[in-house]
Amino acid sequence: MSFKTLKPGYSGEVKDRLENFNGNQLVYVGWDHHLMFCAPFTLPVPPQMTFGELRDQVMAAVFSPHPEWSQINWDSATWLLNGKAFVPLLDASLQAQGVDHKSLLRFQTPELAGFMSAAV
Amino acid sequence: MAAKKLNTKDKYRLLTRDLDWDFSYEDRKQAFPFEEFEGIKITDWSKWEDPFRLTMDTYWKYQAEKEKKLYAIFDAVAQNNGHTNISDPRYANALKLFLTGVSPLEYQAHQGFAHTGRQFGGVGARIACQMQSIDELRHVQTQVHAMSHYNKFFDGFQDWSHMHDRVWYLSVPKSFFDDARSAGPFEFLVAISFSFEYVLTNLLFVPFMSGAAYNGDMATVTFGFSAQSDEARHMTLGLEVIKFLLEQHEDNVPIVQQWIDKWFWRGTRLLTLVSMMMDYMLPNKVMSWKEAWEVYFEEAGGALFKDLARYGIRPPKYADVIEKEKEHVSHQAWWLFYSYGDATAFHTWIPSDQELDWLSEKYPDTFDKYYRPRWEMAKKMEAEGKRFYTKGLPQLCNCCQIPLMFTDMDNPTQLAYRDTVYKDERYHFCSDGCHDIFVAEPEKYVQSWLPVHQILQGNCGGPGLEAVLRDYYRMNVGADNLDIKGSPDEQRWKSWKGVA
Numbered sequence: 001m002s003f004k005t006l007k008p009g010y011s012g013e014v015k016d017r018l019e020n021f022n023g024n025q026l027v028y029v030g031w032d033h034h035l036m037f038c039a040p041f042t043l044p045v046p047p048q049m050t051f052g053e054l055r056d057q058v059m060a061a062v063f064s065p066h067p068e069w070s071q072i073n074w075d076s077a078t079w080l081l082n083g084k085a086f087v088p089l090l091d092a093s094l095q096a097q098g099v100d101h102k103s104l105l106r107f108q109t110p111e112l113a114g115f116m117s118a119a120v
Numbered sequence: 121m122a123a124k125k126l127n128t129k130d131k132y133r134l135l136t137r138d139l140d141w142d143f144s145y146e147d148r149k150q151a152f153p154f155e156e157f158e159g160i161k162i163t164d165w166s167k168w169e170d171p172f173r174l175t176m177d178t179y180w181k182y183q184a185e186k187e188k189k190l191y192a193i194f195d196a197v198a199q200n201n202g203h204t205n206i207s208d209p210r211y212a213n214a215l216k217l218f219l220t221g222v223s224p225l226e227y228q229a230h231q232g233f234a235h236t237g238r239q240f241g242g243v244g245a246r247i248a249c250q251m252q253s254i255d256e257l258r259h260v261q262t263q264v265h266a267m268s269h270y271n272k273f274f275d276g277f278q279d280w281s282h283m284h285d286r287v288w289y290l291s292v293p294k295s296f297f298d299d300a301r302s303a304g305p306f307e308f309l310v311a312i313s314f315s316f317e318y319v320l321t322n323l324l325f326v327p328f329m330s331g332a333a334y335n336g337d338m339a340t341v342t343f344g345f346s347a348q349s350d351e352a353r354h355m356t357l358g359l360e361v362i363k364f365l366l367e368q369h370e371d372n373v374p375i376v377q378q379w380i381d382k383w384f385w386r387g388t389r390l391l392t393l394v395s396m397m398m399d400y401m402l403p404n405k406v407m408s409w410k411e412a413w414e415v416y417f418e419e420a421g422g423a424l425f426k427d428l429a430r431y432g433i434r435p436p437k438y439a440d441v442i443e444k445e446k447e448h449v450s451h452q453a454w455w456l457f458y459s460y461g462d463a464t465a466f467h468t469w470i471p472s473d474q475e476l477d478w479l480s481e482k483y484p485d486t487f488d489k490y491y492r493p494r495w496e497m498a499k500k501m502e503a504e505g506k507r508f509y510t511k512g513l514p515q516l517c518n519c520c521q522i523p524l525m526f527t528d529m530d531n532p533t534q535l536a537y538r539d540t541v542y543k544d545e546r547y548h549f550c551s552d553g554c555h556d557i558f559v560a561e562p563e564k565y566v567q568s569w570l571p572v573h574q575i576l577q578g579n580c581g582g583p584g585l586e587a588v589l590r591d592y593y594r595m596n597v598g599a600d601n602l603d604i605k606g607s608p609d610e611q612r613w614k615s616w617k618g619v620a
Binding site: 002003004005006010011012013014015016017020021022024026028030032033035036037038039040041042043044061062065082083101102103104106114115116118119120 | 153154157158159304452455456459460489490493494496497508510511512513514515516523524525527533534535537539543545546547548560561562563564565566567568569570572573576577578
């Protein structure tokens with residue numbers, strides 16, 4: 001049993017299910033080895049949004065204060081989707097390429113080592 | 121003829137154990153419905169030993185004496201403008217964190233012990249819980265009174281109980297107690313009395329009260345002293361609870377061990393807030409978080425768990441991870457608050473050069489390598505007139521509710537990510553400790569009220585950040601939040617001290 005209760009069979013209400021986000025889904029995005037951002041971001045976006053829009057508009061809005069954001073070479077950047085290697089298609093929607101509700105995207109920029117090469 | 125006075129032994133018997141009664145027409149099991157569902161087996165409640173053998177009449181007498189002294193000192197602090205004697209206006213922010221983050225927990229503890237005490241068939245345990253419940257109510261009251269003086273002169277103290285239920289980072293302490301209070305009565309006691317009060321409370325109270333003394337805050341020092349005799353009693357209760365449970369039945373051992381693992385982990389995550397208070401928020405520093413952890417957990421806790429080994433109890437799971445985290449968590453936490461300092465109900469700042477050197481000295485293996493560069497970057501940005509505030513909302517751990525800011529301890533430049541899928545829904549965690557707690561009881565944590573998700577669902581006012589802060593959190597935007605430099609707090613301080 002997943003939870004000991006006075007009355008057996010208790011079931012909790014899932015607070016963060018997709019329907020509760022007014023048409024958006026959540027995507028978490030983290031930039032590996034860039035700890036100027038203390039934690040990954042929670043980004044509410046429509047599932048029909050293209051990956052290109054996510055990267056160049058939504059992600060840019062939160063990551064661009066980092067001085068290295070403008071230096072990223074997206075051709076050499078790599079991605080993980082929920083822990084597995086992932087090659088995004090910029091023109092396809094998030095939904096079409098499996099970036100679903102509460103997915104975690106991480107990107108790595110091997111040429112960039114952060115402020116003072118200290119992963120900041 | 122004058123009534124005979126009871127001797128101590130008889131008085132104790134009559135005013136504690138004799139307060140129980142037999143159930144003649146009700147089923148005793150129905151009277152105590154919470155006593156069995158957790159799987160704990162109590163074979164003989166009479167084996168419960170009251171740690172302090174305190175009766176209610178003496179309890180009231182002691183507490184009344186303490187109250188008289190305490191409030192006399194509060195009056196003296198107010199009459200002598202005690203707020204001008206603190207070391208630096210930055211110190212007041214540690215009090216703001218305490219008032220919003222800790223004092224409401226005293227109230228939660230009061231309610232938790234009142235409920236839990238009612239659920240035990242054994243009268244000794246019921247009375248111990250009753251006294252502690254009253255103590256906790258007293259603590260929240262004395263803390264509020266101690267800090268009410270500062271409320272007249274500094275921003276950010278005004279709506280602490282409202283904030284406790286709503287503000288994003290306060291969901292961390294709130295969820296800790298919500299979790300404990302919605303557990304069964306034995307788990308509540310292991311969570312609060314043992315894991316938190318007995319094992320971890322020194323890490324909360326010693327830094328706060330010594331910190332207050334080092335920084336000229338007599339009101340806080342005084343309530344700390346006043347509460348300390350209660351705390352000693354609570355800690356003894358915590359130890360008695362564990363020994364009683366373990367001695368009653370061997371089947372209790374694995375259940376208790378799982379609770380110790382869970383609540384030790386949740387407790388250390390909660391203490392992340394205290395770590396940054398010690399290393400960053402106290403202008404006059406008492407000791408580093410790392411030193412405190414070594415004294416109060418590794419040495420004191422190590423001895424305790426050696427004692428408990430004879431019952432088959434081992435040290436808490438992931439104690440090895442926590443031992444490594446003592447080098448990192450305070451720096452990671454203060455960076456979190458610094459970078460979200462536009463959304464906190466207290467001020468943040470870059471440590472002075474002297475403080476950065478103190479941190480290098482206290483953390484020779486990690487600070488210069490991993491953390492000083494962040495502050496160098498922040499200094500550079502501030503000098504360019506671009507004080508850095510993170511845009512966008514962070515990802516939160518579905519268990520402890522702290523942003524995913526902890527790194528892998530063997531790779532401190534990489535954030536730790538853990539996740540699991542339960543009933544087709546994905547959940548994320550900051551650590552193996554939080555992951556395991558969720559997996560053990562998923563139906564509990566699928567309901568977590570995560571502030572970021574609630575904001576994005578439209579449940580916290582909004583839509584803009586400022587509206588959430590002003591209308592939903594009731595912060596005075598521009599006064600309670602942002603950097604201490606240029607704040608009204610700083611300006612008032614300068615005028616009191618006659619400096620430009």
